[in-house]
Amino acid sequence: xxxxxxxxxxxxxxxxxxxxxxxxxxxxxxxxxxxxxxxxxxxxxxxxxxxxxxxxxxxxxxxxxxxxxxxxxxxxxxxxxxxxxxxxxxxxxxxxxxxxxxxxxxxxxxxxxxxxxxxxxxxxxxxxxxxxxxxxxxxxxxxxxxxxxxxxxxxxxxxxxxxxxxxxxxxxxxxxxxxxxxxxxxxxxxxxxxxxxxxxxxxxxxxxxxxxxxxxxxxxxxxxxxxxxxxxxxxxxx
Amino acid sequence: xxxxxxxxxxxxxxxxxxxxxxxxxxxxxxxxxxxxxxxxxxxxxxxxxxxxxxxxxxxxxxxxxxxxxxxxxxxxxxxxxxxxxxxxxxxxxxxxxxxxxxxxxxxxxxxxxxxxxxxxxxxxxxxxxxxxxxxxxxxxxxxxxxxxxxxx
Numbered sequence: 076x077x078x079x080x081x082x083x084x085x086x087x088x089x090x091x092x093x094x095x096x097x098x099x100x101x102x103x104x105x106x107x108x109x110x111x112x113x114x115x116x117x118x119x120x121x122x123x124x125x126x127x128x129x130x131x132x133x134x135x136x137x138x139x140x141x142x143x144x145x146x147x148x149x150x151x152x153x154x155x156x157x158x159x160x161x162x163x164x165x166x167x168x169x170x171x172x173x174x175x176x177x178x179x180x181x182x183x184x185x186x187x188x189x190x191x192x193x194x195x196x197x198x199x200x201x202x203x204x205x206x207x208x209x210x211x212x213x214x215x216x217x218x219x220x221x222x223x224x225x226x227x228x229x230x231x232x233x234x235x236x237x238x239x240x241x242x243x244x245x246x247x248x249x250x251x252x253x254x255x256x257x258x259x260x261x262x263x264x265x266x267x268x269x270x271x272x273x274x275x276x277x278x279x280x281x282x283x284x285x286x287x288x289x290x291x292x293x294x295x296x297x298x299x300x301x302x303x304x305x306x307x308x309x310x311x312x313x
Numbered sequence: 314x315x316x317x318x319x320x321x322x323x324x325x326x327x328x329x330x331x332x333x334x335x336x337x338x339x340x341x342x343x344x345x346x347x348x349x350x351x352x353x354x355x356x357x358x359x360x361x362x363x364x365x366x367x368x369x370x371x372x373x374x375x376x377x378x379x380x381x382x383x384x385x386x387x388x389x390x391x392x393x394x395x396x397x398x399x400x401x402x403x404x405x406x407x408x409x410x411x412x413x414x415x416x417x418x419x420x421x422x423x424x425x426x427x428x429x430x431x432x433x434x435x436x437x438x439x440x441x442x443x444x445x446x447x448x449x450x451x452x453x454x455x456x457x458x459x460x461x462x463x464x465x
C-alpha cells in the first residue's frame with residue numbers, strides 16, 4: 076500500500092509539474108469536441124468489489140453499481156451506490172461489519188474526440204461519498220493467563236468522505252464500455268464510537284486511515300435513450 | 314497466458330500471507346524484589362501460581378523483577394514462593410477493557426486499589442504506581458526478609 080501511495084503521489088507531482096510547464100508556455104488549445112458524444116444513461120457494475128478479499132486483510136466483499144450521463148459536453152455527473160461487508164475471525168476476535176454507501180460527483184473527460192463516434196474517455200473525477208453502516212464484535216478473547224472472553228453489541232455509524240480519481244472508459248462493443256479508475260479517498264468525518272472505534276467503512280476502507288487508495292474495474296451499458304429534446308434547426312431562407 | 318499465471322501465483326501468495334493477526338498487547342503489573350534490611354534489589358528463586366490455575370506463571374526461576382497478569386475480576390490472587398517460603402498476594406483492582414485494533418483485539422488495563430498479603434517471606438509491599446498499562450514499568454516494591462545474615 077505504501078508503494079501504491081508513493082506511486083500515486085509521484086504521478087500527482089509529475090502531473091502538477093507538467094501542468095506548470097504548460098502554464099508557462101501559455102498554449103492552451105481550444106477544445107473542438109464541444110458536443111454530446113454519449114446519448115442516454117450509462118449503467119455500470121464494478122467487477123472488483125466481490126473479490127476484494129484477495130488483497131484486503133480480513134474477508135471483504137460487496138457489490139457496486141453506477142449511473143452516469145453526459146449532461147454537458149465532456150461533463151458526466153455520476154451516481155455510485157453499493158454494499159460492502161467485512162469479517163475478521165482470528166484466535167482473539169470475531170468481527171463483522173457491513174453497510175451501504177453512495178457517492179455523488181462528476182467526471183470530466185480530458186480526451187479530445189476526433190469524431191462524434193469517438194466515445195472513449197480519459198477522465199478526472201470527484202466524488203462525495205457517504206455510508207450508513209453497523210459493526211459488531213461477536214466475540215473476543217483476551218490473551219491472558221486468566222481466561223476471559225466477551226462480546227459487544229451492534230454499533231451503528233455514519234461516515235462521509237471525498238474522492239478524487241483518474242480513469243479510462245472505452246467502448247468495447249456498441250454501447251458496451253469497460254474501464255478502470257484509481258481513487259484517492261480523503262476522510263471528512265465519521266461517528267466516534269467508544270469501544271471499539273469504527274474499523275471498516277463500506278465504500279471507504281479502514282476507518283483509522285485519513286487517506287486510502289482504491290481501484291475499480293467496471294463494465295457499463297449505455298441505454299441509448301436520448302432524454303434531450305432534439306433541437307429543430309430552422310431552415311435558412313434564401 | 315504466462316502473465317495470467319504470474320497474476321494467479323501473486324494472488325495466491327497475497328491470500329496466503331494476509332491472514333496473519335497479531336495477539337493483543339498485555340498490561341502486566343511489575344514487582345521489584347527488595348531486601349527489607351538493605352533496601353537493595355535482591356534475587357529469589359520464585360514460583361508463582363494463580364489461584365485456581367494449574368499451570369504456574371513462573372516456575373522456579375531466579376528473578377529480581379516479576380511481571381504478573383491480573384484477571385478481569387475485581388481481585389486477583391497468587392500463591393508465591395520465594396526461595397521455598399510461600400506467601401499469598403491478593404491484588405484488588407478496577408479493570409478497564411481497552412481496544413487495540415480489530416486485527417489484534419482487546420486487552421485489559423488496571424488500577425490497583427489495594428494489596429493484601431501474608432508475611433512469611435514478604436515483609437511489606439509498597440505501591441509505586443497504581444496504573445497498570447501495556448507500557449510495563451515498576452508498579453510495586455516488594456520487600457522480602459533476608460534469608461540469613463549476609464545473604465543478598
